[in-house]
Amino acid sequence: LFPEMAASLWKNLRQTTKERILQQRRASLYIRAHGYEEELIKKKLQQFAGGSINLSKEDSGIGILTLNNPKLMNAFTGTMMLELQERVTELENWKDGKGLIIYGAGNTFCSGSDLNAVKAISNSQASNGLVESFHNFYKTKSMNFGCKTFLCRLPLITVALVQGKAVGGGAELTTACDFRLMTPGSEIRFVHKHMGLVPGWGGAARLVRIIGDGAALRLLSGAAGVDPERALHLGLSEETLSSSDEPGALEEARAWLSQYTEGPASVIRAVKKVVTAGRELLLEAALRTEKDVFGTVWGGPANLQALVRRPKHK
Secondary structure, eight states: OHHHHHHHHHHHHHHHHHHHHHHHHHHHHHHHHHHHHHHHHHHHHHTSOOOEEEEEEOTTSEEEEEEEOGGGTTOBOHHHHHHHHHHHHHHHTOTTOOEEEEEEGGGOOBOOBOHHHHHHTOSHHHHHHHHHHHHHHHSOSSSOTTSOOOGGGOSSEEEEEEOSEEETHHHHHHHTSSEEEEOTTOEEEOOGGGGTOOOOSSHHHHHHHHHOHHHHHHHHHHOOOBOHHHHHHHTSOSEEOSOOSHHHHHHHHHHHHHTTSOSOHHHHHHHHHHHHHHHHSOHHHHHHHHHHHHHHHTTSHHHHHHHHHOOOOO
16 A cells, blocks of 8 residues: 555656656747837837826825926827836835825826827737737736735725826826826726727726726727716716815815825735735635734834834824
């Protein structure tokens, strides 16, 4: 009996080792191929210049990310897509960062992609690469939280400040933020159907999570504009601000966000990480992530100071 058990164990071990080696080889091939593909996409996008993505980081721990291409209603050019990736990576590494406001220059949010760039990258292979590129801006490249983090999984509380129109890809961009604030007269509109398309940057899946499948189906199939009142009713927007002008709206947005970013950056970022894990991961993995993040703040400066103060919770 013992020799049979030993033989069986040895067989299983060999099979497991063989499978692990094959997985490692496949992963290595994927990384090489994917890296090469990314470089080709970057070169293609660099051909379509214009506009910029500007970032300012304030002492309060709130960042302001500006989509700056007002001549085209802040439509994304190729270089703007690449700049967005760079700015979001910078924010991920900003250890004092707690919150982020995204807004568009010239009192409008974003009209999606620059049509000139879209037409030039209209073949299916390049289009798929473009979609993959923007998916990477909005999420991590895998569910492993150790990977490079992009917009959806930034450890900052993010707010889209919608002035004017957020159309097509611009509407999708608002769903990549944790919250949305709208100004009087603004509009969010998923116009993809009129272009013979569906959202390709993850906007549909995120919209379903935000407002439910029935409401999402109505917005996508109807392609109608959503004003601030309806957005509030659907749960797509948190609040309608009183200011329509850029300085006033930004100040209101800062005040709204600051109620959630009060406190040490380490704690705010930890809160965002556990919520993101709960939203993105299966329960077991989310619980494991929560335990790991808890370990980073337990016994930390904020925790020790709170124990000394012995705060009373009313």
